[in-house]
Amino acid sequence: MSDERRFFRGFGVSFTQMFKKVTTEQYPEEKVPTQPRYHGRHQLNRHPDGLEKCIGCELCAWACPADAIFVEGASNTEEERFSPGERYGRVYQINYLRCIFCGLCIEACPTRALTMTNEYELADTTRAALIFEKQDLLGPMLPGMVPAPHQMVPGTTETDYYLGKVTGAVAAQSAEAEARRLGTWTGPQPDEEVTA
């Protein structure tokens, strides 16, 4: 094509461009869903009965290249159990001013406790508000879950949880959670595990 023809074709391009669909997204009014694997805000997942998956191992914090995660583990006791097994994450903080959303923490997590959601609206006016605590990060209570702390499903072990044999809370757990809510919880019955 000669230079002259190319010159005039350019005008045609910009003219026809006017009648094409505008690609701008009207963001605050219309929220376009992200790709399903978009790296958004983190979530701390739960087992199907409501116990937390996090075991406080700090592998996520060690994997984090931006040093955005702070974890402090503690031991579960028979009086107060947050996760199946020995340990749970007592303190769990993610600083979203540091986080680079690389997802290395998710790769590091051995129990799939830490995953990422598609939520991206992470803006605030103070630095403190952008340090998310455990209660901000914990996933929602789905049907069949009762809030921790409570005992494991009677007769199961930690391994059963990871093998997916626990599918929801049982009556004993619901009763414990209700009693804790009402302040009438007196501690586990000594023979419960044996009888089940």
Add this chain to the structure above:
Amino acid sequence: MNSLLAADQASLAVFGHDPLWLVILKALVLFLGLVLLTLFTTWFERRVVARMQQRSGPNRAGPLGLLQPIADGLKLALKEGVMPIHVDKVVYLLAPMLAAACAMLVFAVIPLGPVVSIFGVSTPLQLTDFSTSVLYILAIASLGIYGIVLAGWSSGSTYSLLGGLRSSAQMISYEIAMGLSFVAVFLWAGSMSTSQIVSAQGASWWYCILLLPSFVIYLISMVGETNRAPFDLPEAEGELVAGFHTEYSGLRWAMFFLAEYVNMINVSAVATTLFLGGWRMPAPISTWWPGANEGWWPILWFLGKIMVMLFVFVWLRGTLPRLRYDQFMKFGWRVLIPVSIGWILVIATLKGIQNEYGSDLKTTLLWIALLLVVVAAFTFVLDLRRSDDEPERPAEFDAFAGGHPVPPLPGQEFVVTRRAAATIPAVAVDAEAPSEGGEPTHV
């Protein structure tokens, strides 16, 4: 010529009889209209150029973002006007006013419509007119350049000074071509008064068809004159720091902005008046609807034509990349001005023949002349493209002749050292050698 002048005087008799209140009213309406049109134009430009880039443009303030210019204006008005220490205060403050005032003055002689009745007074829809009003437009446009030169000079900054110089060099260069493109219109219309040129176009074809080369030259030079893309070199935002108005901020900067946009509207109005039939509707519509060219309707046609011209400005901006300064100057001086002069020669000859022998020869000669001019312009452009201003240079090139290494100029070859000759195959050396005048090839 005397008879022409007499005819001018006769038809210009409608001007100059307005009562004072009407003159003030017209001036006020023109001023307010220009400011509003400027606000609209900034919005229009941003929306249209956004659509050309598949964006939506300003759409937050008001319906369709129409209040965006108001928001911008308020922002500029409330901003601090920073005045650097080294400025020449009087000139620094005078320059933006000069630019804006000169831009506003042009519309005084632009005809917006025929004679109408305003509050019982029969008056033309034009502030004033006289037998040399197009020259007045050119003079005012030249005065406006002072605003830019003085702004650059008084800022006390090297960048502003250079920007001002670039602007004035560009505007003066393109004003020559612009002035020359008017000459054919003067010859054909037999008048330099804007209202006369409009009425002359009512009797014949529009001059954009009849005097096409003039129109094309005007279209190009008006873009250069208003410092708009692709000729926006003085304020090239990708390359320079704003050019002549580097040191201006707040309302004073807004004055330059206003002047630039009013100038855009001005050149569009001049193009409409001189080449697009002014406020008149063309023949098929005006014969079908005779009322189209009477009363207040013509203002609408005039504004419509201006909008088309403004769209062309935006279209150019959305399409073409910026020219290099030397290409731009070369184009102005070596293409536009010679082609203008050649075209004037043809038109003057034709007009002379017509005056001598009557108009039967007119059409044939016009087409012959058009053909000649097109051929001449084409060969001229071809020649310009072929001839390179490179001086003769020795073909052999010693990179270290000056004591330090320098790259070869076009057409020069590195000296083939013995070592290189031994390593490079003889065929490759031969293939390189005969390229005459081409770019040096490196192996």
